[in-house]
Amino acid sequence: MNARELERAYALEVFPKRDLTIVRGEGACVWDDEGRRYIDCVGGIGVASIGHANPAVAEALAEQARVLVSCPGIFYNDVRARLLAELVSIAPAGLTRAFLCNSGAEAVEAAIKFARLATGRAGVVSAMRGFHGRTLGALSATHKKEYREPFEPLVPGFSFVPFNHVEKLRAAVGADTAAVIIEPVQGEGGVRPASRDYLSAARRICDEAGAVLVFDEIQTGFCRTGRMFACDRYGVAPDVLCLAKAIAGGVPLGAVLAHERLQPPPGRHGTTFGGNPLASAAALAAIRFMRDERLDDRAEALGARFSERFARRQSARVRAVRQVGLMIGVELRERCRPYLGALAERGVLALPAGTTVIRLLPPLVITEAQIDEVADTLTEVLAD
Numbered sequence: 001m002n003a004r005e006l007e008r009a010y011a012l013e014v015f016p017k018r019d020l021t022i023v024r025g026e027g028a029c030v031w032d033d034e035g036r037r038y039i040d041c042v043g044g045i046g047v048a049s050i051g052h053a054n055p056a057v058a059e060a061l062a063e064q065a066r067v068l069v070s071c072p073g074i075f076y077n078d079v080r081a082r083l084l085a086e087l088v089s090i091a092p093a094g095l096t097r098a099f100l101c102n103s104g105a106e107a108v109e110a111a112i113k114f115a116r117l118a119t120g121r122a123g124v125v126s127a128m129r130g131f132h133g134r135t136l137g138a139l140s141a142t143h144k145k146e147y148r149e150p151f152e153p154l155v156p157g158f159s160f161v162p163f164n165h166v167e168k169l170r171a172a173v174g175a176d177t178a179a180v181i182i183e184p185v186q187g188e189g190g191v192r193p194a195s196r197d198y199l200s201a202a203r204r205i206c207d208e209a210g211a212v213l214v215f216d217e218i219q220t221g222f223c224r225t226g227r228m229f230a231c232d233r234y235g236v237a238p239d240v241l242c243l244a245k246a247i248a249g250g251v252p253l254g255a256v257l258a259h260e261r262l263q264p265p266p267g268r269h270g271t272t273f274g275g276n277p278l279a280s281a282a283a284l285a286a287i288r289f290m291r292d293e294r295l296d297d298r299a300e301a302l303g304a305r306f307s308e309r310f311a312r313r314q315s316a317r318v319r320a321v322r323q324v325g326l327m328i329g330v331e332l333r334e335r336c337r338p339y340l341g342a343l344a345e346r347g348v349l350a351l352p353a354g355t356t357v358i359r360l361l362p363p364l365v366i367t368e369a370q371i372d373e374v375a376d377t378l379t380e381v382l383a384d
Contacts, residue, residue: 003033018344025052028366030349039370041350041360046187046219046327049246050289051365057249060285061278069278073270083280086287087255090228092237095257100275104218104244105133107254108181111240112137113269115179115212118262122157123177129163129189132181132216132242141181144188164194166201173205179212179240180205184230187219190357191322191329199236206239212262214240218254219327222246223290223364226300226325233324249286253279295364299325302371306360309375315382319356328360329353330378342381348374 001009003021021033028051030040040048050057064079071077080100087098099114101107112124126132126141133139139148140155148154157178161168163186173180180202186192206213215238220230224246227233231241240262244254254274273279290296303325310321310330322329332339336358343350343358353359360374 020344020349027051027053028363028370036347038344038347038349039362039366039374041348041362041374043361043363044245044250045351046224046245046361047250049222049224049295049364050249050286050293051363052250054249054286054289056285056289057251057282060281061251064278064281067277070273070276072272073275077275077277077280079277079280079284080275083275083283086284087243087257090287090291091257092229092231092241094237094239094259095241097258097260097263099256099258099269100280101254101256101271102252102274102279103133103254104216104242105135105138105254106271106274107218107242107244107256108132108138108141108214108216109135110256110269111181111212111214111242111258112141112179114240114256114258114262114264115214117264117268118212119178119210121176121178121211123174124158124179124181125169125172125177126158126160126181127163127183127186127189128160129186129192130160130181130183130216131186131188132183133218163189163192164198166198169198169202170205173209173211175209177209177211179214181214181216183216183220184234185220185225185324185327187327187359188353190331190353191324191327191359193322193324194234196234196236199231199234203236203238212240213238214242216242218242218244219361220324222287223295223299224325224327224361226303227296228290230324247286248279248283249289251279251282253283290364293365296325299364302326302364302366302368303328305368306371306375309372310379313379313383315379317382326360326362326364326366330358330360332356332358332382339381342384343377346377346381348377350378 132141241257320331351359
């Protein structure tokens with residue numbers, strides 16, 4: 001049986017599958033089981049920022065696997081300790097503590113729990129179109145009804161306000177609000193950047209109400225938007241920063257960076273695999289690569305290059321292009337799914353972000369020639 005047959009026979013299938021079997025990757029490209037090459041603008045859904053099969057991460061994993069793979073948080077560990085220090089060194093101002101977990105959804109779950117512990121309150125305000133994960137707490141903060149309704153009743157105390165609407169946010173935050181959770185750039189919601197005024201106002205509103213400001217940078221973190229973190233573009237620091245995806249070069253890992261006043265009492269939260277030495281070693285190698293190769297500057301330059309090239313022959317099918325670094329959303333006047341298939345036929349893999357937005361999240365090591373090929377292929381597909 002081949003991979004398709006095995007997965008169809010044995011998987012509890014939760015993904016709408018595309019008819020591709022990916023077997024190898026290198027840099028910004030992947031290959032299928034028939035040897036065909038694709039420029040990967042899915043990137044593991046924003047995971048593969050340092051490229052597929054990155055040698056620095058592969059070497060770090062091999063070396064650490066020969067030394068120690070697992071070490072629970074009840075003991076100190078040298079590799080975990082170095083990663084915690086590294087994360088704090090690159091964190092926005094005031095975030096001096098870190099908790100390591102396994103995924104973005106777990107990071108959001110932890111942030112909600114830490115905020116409720118710190119404030120003694122239950123309310124959480126998040127944004128319409130926002131996406132924060134599929135576990136029950138993270139799902140409760142996620143707006144899209146198609147994700148929520150099959151699992152209701154969800155965790156009580158969650159409410160939603162329009163994204164980028166200051167007065168609606170101000171009206172929703174009060175004495176019962178534990179946290180406000182915002183994506184500085186909404187990913188699943190259509191690649192929609194927050195305004196500077198909105199994030200600055202969110203900071204003031206939370207300070208005035210004694211609420212915790214949480215930024216979900218699971219998709220935007222680690223150089224994707226042309227800065228180490230998207231909030232660095234705005235000059236606004238949260239009380240809690242949720243991270244995952246690109247943090248460890250493709251190895252599962254999540255993190256919560258927090259102000260020290262959110263320190264939970266021992267025993268109130270935990271994880272078995274979070275911060276294990278293997279994932280920590282991968283993250284140290286990945287972050288070092290990001291910094292050494294200046295992937296933030298690279299994302300800024302190549303994102304601008306895509307936008308300029310794509311704009312030269314922009315199709316009438318395009319309603320808007322939203323681009324922050326190498327996080328790109330092309331909003332169409334019609335459904336995007338047929339165009340994703342057409343792109344794949346021409347060797348470019350891309351994502352939807354809602355029903356009408358084509359989302360591009362290529363590895364940040366993508367070359368100029370490759371980003372030009374993506375722009376030209378998308379232009380041709382939309383012209384057909």
